[in-house]
Amino acid sequence: MNTNKTLKGKIDINSKGEATIISKNIEHKIFLNKHSLKYFHDDEVEFFINKRKRKGKYLATVEKLINRDKKxxxxxxxxxxxxxxxxxxxxxxxxxxxxxxxxxxxxxxxxxxxxxxxxxxxxxxxxxxxxxxxxxxxGDHETEIHTIIKNHELPLEFPREVEEYAKKISKQIRKNEIEKRRDVRETLTFTIDPEDAKDFDDAISFKEIDKEIYEIGVHIADVGHYVESNSILDKEAFNRATSIYLVDRVVPMLPEILSNMVCSLRPQEEKYTFSAIFKINNKGVVLEEWFGKTVIKSDRRFSYAEAQEIIETKKGKISKEIALNNKSYEVRKEMVNAIVILNEVALTVREERKKQGSINFNKKEIKFKLDSLKNPIEVIFKENKEANKLIEEFMLLANKKVAELFKKEKKEPGVYRIHDAPDNEKLKVLKTIVKEFGYSLDISSREGTSRTLNKLLRDVKGKKEQNLIETLAIRSMSKAEYSTQNIGHYGLAFKHYTHFTSPIRRYPDILVHRLLNECLNKENNQTLKGLSEKCKYCSEKETTAVKAERDSIKYMQIKYMEDKKEIKYKGIISGITEWGLYVELEENKCEGMVYIRDIKGDRFVFKEEEQALIGRETEKKYRLGDEVMVMVKKTNLIKKHLDFIII
Missing domain, CATH: 2.40.50.690 (OB fold (Dihydrolipoamide Acetyltransferase, E2P))
Known part of the structure; x- marks a missing residue:
């Protein structure tokens, strides 16, 4: 190894306090003397490798700081x-x-x-x-939420000049603009969203051409019409890159006047949209496609629960328990017919996607019901029923078809949502773990992996180990990201895929809208230079958003468990380390730690090759997926610790 050359890398400090440098130039692990550190985790530095190794380890000396990770x-x-x-x-x-x-x-x-x-x-x-x-x-709620926000350096308030710019944007639908667009206002159109949604990115339109062919429109808020390239609003949206959904609040990408009002596809309001309109037969085959700017008027807003009731009953009677306004009502017959047919088409398209190797992850997600003081009073499992999947399927179709158009029109560079094949070493670990539960996984080929992974996900459904195995399977996957270099999307089994359908909350979708507009108008706009760097930045911001969202969930889980120290819970071992067991509670998916020092009956040691804690005298084993009964030992909101004891 060259010990004279100056290299660049990032400081990485693990939970034990060990400091290493990660550099794309070097495969080996490069250690730093922790006590000589003058740098923080993720700081970018210049360094050189010491001539002599210590205890077989490569050691580095940092020459200078290039960039502090956090301000x-x-x-x-x-x-x-x-x-x-x-x-x-x-x-x-x-x-x-x-x-x-x-x-x-x-x-x-x-x-x-x-x-x-x-x-x-x-x-x-x-x-x-x-x-x-x-x-x-x-320990105060607002203090702890703002701690999460500040730890991840999330932007809270919009600069005054950005808010003022947004307020001056015209909300009127102008005749001269309508004349440039396809008018879809008379076509049956509606939105289906979560009950608490405020920003409606997408709407679906439906027209029955004959008994076997339908015109289905995917209409997306035309954010680009209002957010002009290189304006102060555009620069602020890019800086944020994504909306972030914490447990009790949203850190939005766009000012509220745009995200919840001007751009949002609210019922009975005329809106500018960018649309993908398809002629599709009842077998789910796309016969024709059209892309372009439109104007729509949504006839109604449905919640997922309301749409689900229509799908299940095939009737228009919505009960007051389900209705958004808590009053029972009757849905027009043509709307009932549209939702039922759309669901049938979506089911057909989904089955074909699965046949092509698309992996069907369906991990349980949670949300919290909060009281007026934002204390969590109930953990609710998010249900992903047919109504959710209906919308998801048509959004996937629109995203896929836009990406295919980029390829067809040789639009370079494009913006793609890419997902590489999983790392083989991670798959080997997953295969070993699921074997302990009696499942098999064929990782000899790309096709075999996706086929047997889907079978595994079907087989574990409803079993105690379902959440654990789904979590481990997701962790074995590569991370999806934005790129100008299209390598396809492994998880969806698509050769071409992008993000077109959520421009209110994702900046890459705004870029895709601009690219699509260029494509349709045969233009080459120079303002879209630097796309590769923008893709990388948006991917990094997405990672930050995910971490912040997880931190807010973890905080709420600990807060929820604070007053439950007398309750016995059934849990499943979700992780094993040399210092103890991670246990996820079956009832509410809260995860906490059982420290090795608190496990009674023996002195336990961690056996990494077996992924188990084993008693020195009794040889009792605690393994991944084992069921245990636990109680809360301690909660610490400040340190974000939830500790259990096995009973």
Whole structure:
């Protein structure tokens, strides 16, 4: 290995505090002396490899900081007489920030604060910083939610000039603009969304051409009409890249006046849309396709529950228990007919997609019912019924067909949603684990993997190990991302796929709308330069959003379990480490830790090759998927810990 060359990489600190450098130039693990670190996790640095290895490990010396990963950090302030320290959040940070008394910014001892690093000299153990924001007292709901927001550096308020720009946008539907568009206002059109949705990205239109052929339109909010390229609104939307859905609030990509009002496809309002309109037969075969700008008027808004009742009963009577306004009502016959036929077509299209190797993940997701103080009072499982899948199927179709048009028209560069085949080593681990449960997996070929993975997901449905195996299967997959280089979408078994259907909440969809508009008008707009970098940035922002959303769920789970210390729960072992067992509760999917020191009856050791904890004397085993009875030992909202004991 070349020890003279200066290299670039990112600092990686694991939960044990071990520091390494990840560099695309090097396959080996490069270690750093943790005590000589003057850098944080994910900081980008220049380094060189030391000439001598220590204990068989490659060691590196950092020459300089290229880029600090974060501009600010969240921690709890401890104030002394003449100075203070911020004890930072996070397992990957074990350094405190020294804060001179002048830089405390009215914080009180014990407050959660946001701190900016000012300097970190080579001869100093701790960096020097200043408090730039006081969040409040640890444990308070607003403090903890804002801690998540600040830890992930999510933008909260829109800049005043962006809000003012958005307010000035004309909401009127103009005659001269309608003349440029296909008029679909007289065609039966409706939206189907979650009960609590406010931003309606998509609508479906339906027209029966004859008994076997239908015109089905997928109409998407024409956000690009209002968000002009390179405007301050566009730059802010790109900076955010995605809306983020925390448990009790949304951090939106666009100002509310656009996301919930101007662009949202609300019932009985004329709206500009970008549409994919298909002629499809009752076998799910697309006979004709049309793409272009349209104007629509949604006849009605349905919740998923309302649409599901129509699908199940094939009647228009909506009960008050299901109805959005809590009053029973009758749906027009043509709407009932449309939803029933759309569902039948969607079922046919879905079955064909599965035959092509599309993997059908259906992992249980949870949401929380909150009281007026935003305390969680109930855990609710999100149901993914036929009405949900109906909408999903036509969105997938529109996304796929837009990507195919890019290929057909040789639109380069395009923006694609790509998903690589899973890593073979991860598949081997998955195969070994599911074998313990009596299932098999053929990973000898791409086709065999998707076929047997689908069979596995069908076979585990309703079993105690379902959630565990679905989680492990998802983890074995590659991560989907945005790219200008199309490699197809492995999980969906599509050769061409993009994101076209959610421009209110995803910036890549706005880019796709602009590209599609160029494609249809045979234009080549120079403002779309730098697409590759934009795709990479949006993928990174998506990862941040997912982490923030998970953190908010974890926080709410711990908050929910705070007052349940006397209850016995059935759980399943969802993870095993050298320090204990992760247990997921069957009843509500809350996951906590049973520390190895708290397991009675023996001294247990971790056997990595068996993925088990084994008793030294009794040889009792705790394995992935085993059922255990547990009780809550301790909850810690500040550290985000939920600890169980086995009973």
């Amino acid at each position: 600010s950090y969240v921690g709890t302030i401890q104030i002394n007489e003449n100075f203070a320290f911020a004890i930072l959040d996070g397992k990957k940070i074990d350094v405190d920030i020294f804060i001179p008394k002048d830089n405390i910014n009215k914080a009180q001892d014990g407050d959660k604060v946001v701190v900016e690093v000012l300097k970190w000299r080579k001869n100093e153990m701790s960096p020097t910083g200043k408090v730039i924001e006081v969040l409040g007292k640890p």
